[in-house]
Amino acid sequence: MTGPRFRIAPSPTGYFHVGGARTALFNWALARRLGGTFVLRIEDTDIERSQPEWTQGIIDALAWIGISADDPHFEGPYFQSEYAAEHIAAAQQLVAGGHAYYCDMTAADVEARNKAEGNQGYQGWSRDRGLGPGPGHVLRFRVPAGSTIVHDLVRGDVEFDNALIEDFVLLRGNGSPMFLLANVVDDMSMRITHVLRAEEHLSNTPKQQMMWLALGHEAPVWAHLPLLVNEQRKKISKRRDKVALEQYRDEGYLPEAMVNYLMTLGWTPKGDEIQPWAQMEGDFLLEDVNHSPAFFDLKKLAAFNGEYIRALTVDQFAAACRPWLLAADAPFPADRFDEQMFLAMAPHIQPRCVTLADAAGVVDFLFLPDPVIDEAAWAKTFGATESVAVLRDSIVAYEAVVDWTAESLKASLEATGEAHGLKLGKAQASVRVAVTGRTVGPPLFEALEVLGRAETLRRMRAAEATLA
RNA sequence: GCCCCCAUCGUCUAGUGGCCUAGGACACCACCCUUUCAAGGUGGCGGCACGGGUUCGAAUCCCGUUGGGGGUGCCA
Numbered sequence: 001m002t003g004p005r006f007r008i009a010p011s012p013t014g015y016f017h018v019g020g021a022r023t024a025l026f027n028w029a030l031a032r033r034l035g036g037t038f039v040l041r042i043e044d045t046d047i048e049r050s051q052p053e054w055t056q057g058i059i060d061a062l063a064w065i066g067i068s069a070d071d072p073h074f075e076g077p078y079f080q081s082e083y084a085a086e087h088i089a090a091a092q093q094l095v096a097g098g099h100a101y102y103c104d105m106t107a108a109d110v111e112a113r114n115k116a117e118g119n120q121g122y123q124g125w126s127r128d129r130g131l132g133p134g135p136g137h138v139l140r141f142r143v144p145a146g147s148t149i150v151h152d153l154v155r156g157d158v159e160f161d162n163a164l165i166e167d168f169v170l171l172r173g174n175g176s177p178m179f180l181l182a183n184v185v186d187d188m189s190m191r192i193t194h195v196l197r198a199e200e201h202l203s204n205t206p207k208q209q210m211m212w213l214a215l216g217h218e219a220p221v222w223a224h225l226p227l228l229v230n231e232q233r234k235k236i237s238k239r240r241d242k243v244a245l246e247q248y249r250d251e252g253y254l255p256e257a258m259v260n261y262l263m264t265l266g267w268t269p270k271g272d273e274i275q276p277w278a279q280m281e282g283d284f285l286l287e288d289v290n291h292s293p294a295f296f297d298l299k300k301l302a303a304f305n306g307e308y309i310r311a312l313t314v315d316q317f318a319a320a321c322r323p324w325l326l327a328a329d330a331p332f333p334a335d336r337f338d339e340q341m342f343l344a345m346a347p348h349i350q351p352r353c354v355t356l357a358d359a360a361g362v363v364d365f366l367f368l369p370d371p372v373i374d375e376a377a378w379a380k381t382f383g384a385t386e387s388v389a390v391l392r393d394s395i396v397a398y399e400a401v402v403d404w405t406a407e408s409l410k411a412s413l414e415a416t417g418e419a420h421g422l423k424l425g426k427a428q429a430s431v432r433v434a435v436t437g438r439t440v441g442p443p444l445f446e447a448l449e450v451l452g453r454a455e456t457l458r459r460m461r462a463a464e465a466t467l468a
Numbered sequence: 469g470c471c472c473c474c475a476u477c478g479u480c481u482a483g484u485g486g487c488c489u490a491g492g493a494c495a496c497c498a499c500c501c502u503u504u505c506a507a508g509g510u511g512g513c514g515g516c517a518c519g520g521g522u523u524c525g526a527a528u529c530c531c532g533u534u535g536g537g538g539g540u541g542c543c544a
Contacts, residue, residue: 106542107542176542199473199539202538226474234538268481299494303495348506362506439504440504442505443503
């Protein structure tokens with residue numbers, strides 16, 4: 001693979017952020033279409049929490065959204081922690097080139113001096129003190145005079161006055177490299193040509209660009225993507241928002257829907273909003289990416305998901321629902337689940353699901369020994385005396401039904417309702433609440449057919465007995 | 469505080485000086501369909517933040533204001 005080299009550099013935190021997923025998708029689209037490479041680098045230098053399984057979690061999350069480690073465009077994962085020697089070497093190269101110097105002031109020293117002088121930030125006090133390395137000595141970058149222009153493919157040229165950028169720390173007092181240094185050195189050694197990342201990194205980009213230059217390289221192509229924000233217009237974060245991609249997967253969102261929705265945040269597919277990945281991959285251009293933050297709208301995501309669920313064949317739908325139908329926290333015990341019954345009802349529940357997890361809740365009454373009675377529904381329905389009468393009469397009528405099919409059950413109840421001056425819409429409520437416990441649900445007569453004569457009548461009689 | 473980014477319906481956006489009476493999607497509302505609820509269909513509500521310029525002509529270009537966000541660590 002000789003084309004441009006892209007990368008994502010997540011830190012292993014135990015979950016994969018949806019914002020990171022969007023960034024990954026943009027990188028992936030470009031790497032694939034341009035015949036380039038998508039590099040995965042795990043920034044695991046925050047030693048404390050950094051477990052091997054977190055890395056696998058990232059790989060799994062990427063695979064879920066279609067970024068497969070087996071694809072020839074995929075490279076990695078690399079681990080930042082394994083490149084510590086390179087980071088230090090680069091730091092030394094900067095010292096040798098006069099681009100960095102040691103400083104023995106602690107954070108407290110800096111603060112005290114600033115307080116005394118009424119300043120803010122580090123004022124380059126140790127620039128010319130000729131200090132060498134030593135315990136507690138940090139290495140600082142000597143920010144040159146002038147200005148730095150970041151050429152950003154999304155935002156255009158952004159100019160920063162170097163005088164406003166303090167001599168930032170490269171190496172800590174204990175000699176370990178800081179993130180900014182490690183990040184740049186890794187990008188350089190992995191020959192990254194395009195850095196696409198969230199806008200939050202834009203302010204630090206001049207520092208990185210100065211390092212690239214000081215280290216004798218040309219800066220990569222930068223592209224800062226609009227942030228994903230919540231309803232408060234703040235960037236979505238783990239503390240406040242539902243940001244874990246895995247959570248959406250577990251709640252029954254289809255990866256295709258998630259991918260499609262994520263792609264529309266900051267970019268607009270040509271033609272229809274809903275469209276396959278291949279088409280978006282073919283059309284995606286950084287130049288078309290928007291500049292303003294995008295609200296991560298759960299409602300719209302849900303709409304996309306419903307759309308994708310409905311586009312499934314019935315068999316695909318039924319198969320996709322299985323994990324939730326058989327889950328330990330399903331509303332009914334797994335051993336009561338009946339594949340055939342579910343399959344028969346599947347076409348009717350498919351358009352009623354926003355997530356795959358919804359299916360279990362829609363058909364639960366079929367697999368529960370007894371329906372869970374919703375008190376409000378019961379009271380509302382049987383508060384009317386004719387409803388009670390309809391229930392009683394429909395029991396008699398159903399006992400006499402010859403073919404236990406949806407059509408005959410419907411015709412029968414229609415007749416019963418008519419006898420009480422009720423239209424079907426009203427009359428069916430009695431049977432629905434008696435059998436399913438609720439006033440809403442999938443088409444009733446189809447459900448009764450699937451449930452069977454014995455169980456249906458048993459439930460209707462039980463309801464009648466309760467009413468008596 | 470300072471620096472940077474951003475600004476079209478509630479939301480995601482189309483729009484790159486005349487094609488805009490500002491288009492679409494989600495949400496919302498109404499109606500239709502209907503066996504409840506969905507789905508589907510039809511219609512509706514709703515926006516260029518404000519003020520100055522530039523121009524024959526500005527949602528589109530420039531400046532300012534306001535508002536929002538991000539950054540500014542011996543965090544990543």
